[in-house]
Amino acid sequence: MDENTLKIEDLFLKMPLYDKLELNSALEYKLVDILRFSGKLDMFCVACNKESTFTGFDNLTDYVPGVSYSSSSSRLMEQVFTLPKYFSHKKVFTVKLKCSRNENHLMLFNFYINQHTLIKIGQYPSLMEIAHHTVRKYKKVLGKELYEEFNRAIGLAALNIGLGSFIYLKRIFDHLLEEAHKQVFAHEKWNELEYLTSPVQKRILLLKNHLPEILIEKRELYTILNKDIFELTEEECLKYYPVLQGGIECILAERLIDISREQKRRELEKSINSLTEKKKPVKKK
Ligand SMILES: [Zn+2]
Numbered sequence: 055m056d057e058n059t060l061k062i063e064d065l066f067l068k069m070p071l072y073d074k075l076e077l078n079s080a081l082e083y084k085l086v087d088i089l090r091f092s093g094k095l096d097m098f099c100v101a102c103n104k105e106s107t108f109t110g111f112d113n114l115t116d117y118v119p120g121v122s123y124s125s126s127s128s129r130l131m132e133q134v135f136t137l138p139k140y141f142s143h144k145k146v147f148t149v150k151l152k153c154s155r156n157e158n159h160l161m162l163f164n165f166y167i168n169q170h171t172l173i174k175i176g177q178y179p180s181l182m183e184i185a186h187h188t189v190r191k192y193k194k195v196l197g198k199e200l201y202e203e204f205n206r207a208i209g210l211a212a213l214n215i216g217l218g219s220f221i222y223l224k225r226i227f228d229h230l231l232e233e234a235h236k237q238v239f240a241h242e243k244w245n246e247l248e249y250l251t252s253p254v255q256k257r258i259l260l261l262k263n264h265l266p267e268i269l270i271e272k273r274e275l276y277t278i279l280n281k282d283i284f285e286l287t288e289e290e291c292l293k294y295y296p297v298l299q300g301g302i303e304c305i306l307a308e309r310l311i312d313i314s315r316e317q318k319r320r321e322l323e324k325s326i327n328s329l330t331e332k333k334k335p336v337k338k339k
Pocket of ligand 1: 153
């Protein structure tokens with residue numbers, strides 16, 4: 055986790071279990087706002103099985119009652135004097151959020167602060183369960199086998215297993231690239247030799263009419279896919295995992311739009327046909 059760009063959502067929805075975050079004083083201060091979270095956050099609700107808005111409730115109610123946070127000097131006082139003491143006294147925190155559709159739909163996050171390290175020790179529903187629900191919609195594009203591999207990748211990433219998750223995603227990415235490749239292959243202006251001898255980032259560019267724009271723009275990020283498996287490190291795989299998963303989801307989301315557009319077109323065609331059928335004059339015998 056990058057402490058400079060740390061967002062509440064990341065701590066909840068990206069930080070794997072037992073991952074650690076070194077706390078400096080600025081981050082400790084920011085952490086209080088996270089631990090006593092009472093705002094709203096858009097997240098996927100596995101109980102509703104769709105996106106919902108969650109509200110933090112009943113969080114960190116015992117923290118320095120009566121302190122006014124209105125002036126910057128009191129903020130500074132709080133930061134310098136009370137915070138380290140508080141964290142050394144109370145070490146385990148639960149952040150609770152409830153779904154706006156049904157207050158029984160909860161999301162719970164547990165954190166343990168040991169010295170100056172924050173460790174995520176619990177989460178309900180699990181990262182894996184949330185992720186599985188959010189990618190379910192891609193099943194019809196991926197097919198059974200690749201969909202299962204996608205889920206396996208997500209499961210491994212939630213356990214902080216870099217290389218394993220990366221390999222599954224690489225297989226899916228290669229497959230999607232190959233599908234785009236098949237679409238241009240028969241085109242007379244297509245230079246197959248150039249494609250086959252190009253690295254991944256160049257292949258993405260060559261397939262630009264069949265891939266999402268963002269992928270073309272950020273294609274340099276995908277140079278990691280040129281590496282052989284034995285060249286990769288765990289850290290590198292975990293670092294690039296979100297980029298790879300995001301790229302795959304962008305391609306899949308566009309395919310879903312295509313499928314839905316085609317469905318709508320067929321429905322319209324059917325409606326038009328039935329209308330013109332009705333208009334036909336009844337033949338007289
Ligand atoms: Zn819900």
